[in-house]
Amino acid sequence: MEQHSKRIALGLLAYAAQRDLSPEKICRSAGIDWEEVNDETKPISPELIGHIYQESIRLSKDPLFGLHFGESLQLSALGIVGEVIKTSTTVGDALNLALTLLPTVTTAFDAIITREAATFTVTFVPTDPDWRNSVASRQTLDVLMVFLVHELDGLLLKKIIPESVRYWRPIDEWAEYERVLRCRPSIAPDVNAITFANSLWDTRIITANHQLQEILLRDFVKTNVAVADMKSLRSQVHDYLLRNCYLGTASLEGAAANFNLSVRTLQRRLKEDGVTFEMLADHVRKTMAISYLRSGDYPVKEISWMLGYNDLGNFTRTFKRWTGMPPSAYQNNGRP
Secondary structure, eight states: OHHHHHHHHHHHHHHHHHTTOOHHHHHHHTTOOHHHHTOTTSOOOHHHHHHHHHHHHHHHTOTTHHHHHHHHHGGGGGGHHHHHHHHOSBHHHHHHHHHHHGGGTOSSEEEEEEEOSSEEEEEEEESSTTGGGOHHHHHHHHHHHHHHHHHHHHHHTSOOOOSEEEESSOOSOHHHHHHHHSSOOEEOTTOOEEEEEGGGTTOBOGGGGHHHHHHHHHHHHHHOOOGGGOOOHHHHHHHHHHHTTBTBOOOHHHHHHHTTOOHHHHHHHHHHTTOOHHHHHHHHHHHHHHHHHHHTOSOHHHHHHHTTOSOHHHHHHHHHHHHSSOHHHHHHTTOO
8 A cells, every 4th residue: 555655656757757847846835854755664645645636736726736647647557557567467367457556656546446238337436525625635536537548558568448537526637538538428317337349348358468568567667767867858748658658649639638738848848958859759669669570479460550650661761760670570680
C-alpha cells in the first residue's frame, strides 16, 4: 500500500513538473517535507496526496488535473501493468486481477465488474459517503476512469472505444472529457461506470509479446527524467511522446491538451526552444524503431504497425531516411 501511495505522489509531482509547476513549491504549500517525499522509507498518506492534488489544481488552474494525470500515466501504470500482464491471458483475466490490486493504489474506491449479453461494465464505488466533498477522491475518480480506458489500449495495442461512460455529476468540460474518455459521458447520479463491448472480454492480451511490454517499460524508466530535471518544454514534450508512442505518435492536439496549452501556444514555445512538434515526434519514432529492431524479437512489419505506420513501404522509406538503410538490413546486420 505504502509503496504504491508513494508512487502516486511521485507520479503526481512528476506530472506537475511536466506542467511547469515546481514540485518543491507544491509540497511546501501542501505542508509536506520535500525531503520526506524523496525518502523511500517514508510513506505518504492519502490525506497528503489530497493536499498535493489541491495545490496542483490551484497552481495549474486546471480543475481537470486528475483527468490529465490519468491520461499521462499510460504504460508506467504505477508498477501494476507489469504484474497484470505476467499472469493474465485475456482482457477479462487482466481486469479481474487489476481490480484486486486496486486497494494497493487507493482505498477511496472499490470496483466491481458486471457482465451482460452484449457488454461488460466496470463500476467504481466510493468507500466514503462524503467522498464528493473530497478533492482527492474526485480527482482520483478521474484518474481511475481514464486510466481504465487507456490501459486497455496497452493490453491490446489498439485504441479501445467504450460503449458508454456514466458519471456522477454534470460536466462543464464536455469536449475534454469526451476527448480523453473517447465517449461523451452521460449523467447518472451515484454511478461512475464505463461499459465496453463484451467481445473484448475474451480477447487475448499481448502476454505472448511480454518482451515488448518489458522494452516499453524499460525505455520509459530509462528515459523518464527525474522530477528535478524536468526543465524545458522541449524535454517535457519529448518525454510525453515517448510514454505515449506504443500506439503510434500522439497528436499535436493531444499533447497541447496534456500540458493545458493551446496548439498555437505549444508550437510557439517549442519554436522558442529551437524545435517543432514534428521534429520531436520524428525523433521518438526513430528511437523506438531502433529499440524494437535491436531486440531482434519482432518482424519489421509488426514494428511498422506498432509505430503507427499503416503501410510498410512508408515505414521503410522513413527508416532509410533516419539511418541510410532499410529496417530489414539494420535488423539483420545486428547493429549495436
